[in-house]
Amino acid sequence: MSVPYASALAEATPRSHWLDSEEAPGASPALAEDTTCDLAVVGGGFSGLWTALLAKERDPSSDVVLVEARTAGWAASGRNGGFVSSSLTHGIGNGAERWPQELAELERMGLDNLDEIEDTLRRYGIDCGFRRDGKLWAATEPHQVHEIRAMCDLAAAHGRRIDFLSQDEIRAEVDSPTFLAGAFDGEGYALTDPAKLVWGLREVCLRLGVRIYENTPVQSMREGSFSVLLDTPYGRIGARSVALATNVFPSLLRRLRLYTVPVYDYVLTTEPLTDGQLASVGWKGRQGMSDMGNQFHYYRLTDDQRILWGGYDAIYHYGNGLRDELDQRPETFAKLAEHFFTTFPQLAGVKFSHAWGGAIDTCTRFTAFYGKAMSGRVAYALGYTGLGVAASRFGAQVMLDLLSGEETARTRLEMVRSKPLPFPPEPVRYVGVELTRRSLDRSDRNGGRRDLWLRTLDRFGLGFDS
Template identity: 60%
Template sequence: MDPAHSLADVQHTSFWLADPGRPEALPALVGDTRCDLLVVGGGYSGLWTALIAKERDPSLDVVLVEGQEVGWAASGRNGGFCAASLTHGFFNGLERWPNELRTLQRLGQENLQAMEDAVKGYGIDCDWERTGELDVATEPHQVDELREGAEAMAEYGVNAAFLDTDAVRAEVDSPTFLAGLWDKDGVAMVHPAKLAWGLKQACLDQGVRIFEHTPATALAESGPGMAVRTPYGRVHANHVALGTNIFPNLVKRVRPFLAPVYDFALMTEPLTDDQLAAIGWKNRQGLGDCNNQFHYFRISADNRILWGGYDAIYHYGGRVRAEYDHRPETYRKLAGHFFTAFPQLEGLRFSHAWGGAIDTCSRFSAFFGTAHGGKVSYAVGYTGLGVGATRFGAEVMLDLLSGERTERTELEMVKSKPMPFPPEPVKWAGIGITKWSLDRADHNQGRRNLWLKAMDTLGLGFDS
């Protein structure tokens, strides 16, 4: 059957954001106001920053402004994989910061546990499940890579188990799965929009003033502090924390380090009991395959399957536009891949299809910094793995604004920057060559061509 038939009734909107529990938007800022800390951006990065700032000092006057509604962008449309990793996975961290990886692993585990504690402590209903994540081999050469990966992770204290073909298919049954690597407690599954909405309410309960439909359009020094312009007024603040993801950063020198990549996902209708039995998946882990152009997939609280990834689309000039949020050719491609992975689910239909931009950088993991004499901080570049890492980024931004040296601010990961992307048209051409090369490697036993080897030497990459 043509997989396109499974898309006949699809709604072109994020399944998560379509939840009937979506809160009403708060009023926009009108007129001028003053505060101790202004947080720009109402995604995870900004929400955690505002909440932790109040936890550190309840007397602090904190304002958060959001250009649309809290959680509307990447925080409300991602796959809901909340990972302990701060480095876009163990192996990216091992390659880039081997000397401090043990510290990064510990801080990541502490960060994930702090998130779990906050979800419970603030009563955030977001379908939190500490299931871990299962990486699966779908090509023969990936089997040994996973076996070696399990050994490397064990040396760093990661609770990861290698699964052979029978073992992995006992967890989730797909004829394409040849082996697996199960990180058993380093990842939680979450309803991403509910997490954002719950953090919004927690911020309000702690006294944070939130203004929605209030884009920050300009940043400038004003006396001893900073002033941020909005359409109907200004905010004067002692300090400003920027959590704006891929949207144009108010510190303009940050922009060349980022490229907007469009990622897409499908959500199925709920599976029947027989369909669930046909694939197993009783332990409800998040899954991802080991290809360069990879899929990520998970099961929701109401037993739907989210199936996303593979295509990572960059548009010339780094444009971020609403019309790029949907791509029927990618939806059709994803549907075909889904039924290759799970042929026993033929006839299942997709209820939702959506996409949007994420903030990728050349090292795949977040970078940090300050501006205007330390009165402004930023954390960006999460490259699609920010559900958990943004909380750590919030801590870093607040540490940097405090001017105090902490264990976090002394990390090489925090003190260093990725290489910026080149200007157009070199940027567009380079990303295109990289994507082509990655696809060739996936179909050639993982062998990396000269272009990818040169990129590896320079520590550069392109990912989502």
């Protein structure tokens, strides 16, 4: 049986476009002996690297060790779309539902965090294609036009500017026959090459004196008399404090494992477009984009004139399935290719160069949560739900605040002090996630109307977000 668009996918490399680069640094040696430190950071993605870097900036004399089970950025940090959002709440709508009294402050803190990221990249000379070109949203169904207007109004009510765009205005920015209206956020979004950002942060950490050990999985964590003990295959770390930045992977604190589930997201990139192909789309501003569906697509241009196209399917596997072979899902790649050519029929005949997937962690409130354990010696931040490129830096600050024991503007936030509801155990978890995905799909096909299941989840502040 032939698969639609199979020829466009036939030569796609099964690897992240970002990580498929000759610029990837060699791995640091694994830990091969027992050691001690002031702060041990577990995890070498954005969360861990920001934590290590900020810890050294706070106290250059501190001894910081970072351990990573494989190599820095190999997982979600090197596989995402490179959207750098100022939002700390997974979008202004989610923030308004959960923390309406704090939303203006959270929006301000998010913009400050984005400014501070840009400043850090400039100060340390990190070249990662960081561009503050903003983001466009596209309404592709009539009911989404009203949703976009509501988003713009909500932003204005909380001190943020998101501009509504008519059909002609959005098609003048990026041309698709599917676009009915749009919105543009010019201050709260940047784009980056996420792998180069990871590698740049890693190099800065090394420059500042962070000891990085890669290919060093932490097998267990326990509280000692005067330190937290981390066991790895060839050495033990005794740390005065520990920051857990493992996100989608099973937490070393077992009580956290019911709070997140791994969800697989999938991405395509095209071959480099010719000048004529790019002109047919009219994407001169290079803004990031997404549509407004519950199951949405996100897309952007890369520096070498490819279109990155991802999202829509968000796949949960029974029992918190988390395996390398799940990174490839041909049926999702075929679906994404079909949706791509529906959106941009003028690009018929374009081939895809890369097709990949990977797991992100999500929680029932769709945005990160934070806390302490082991007599305040361990801090954690997890649950970013795919919007962690910038928010992970804020989470790193929160973890360091918590470990310091000092109250700050961040730790006073209700968002930081509260926790999401845990997911139920299996098999109820799997059934609930599948029911929710099917209901979201029906909502997208039924004018945005939410069925009884979704309304019930809304009532209890639960759900599932692609």
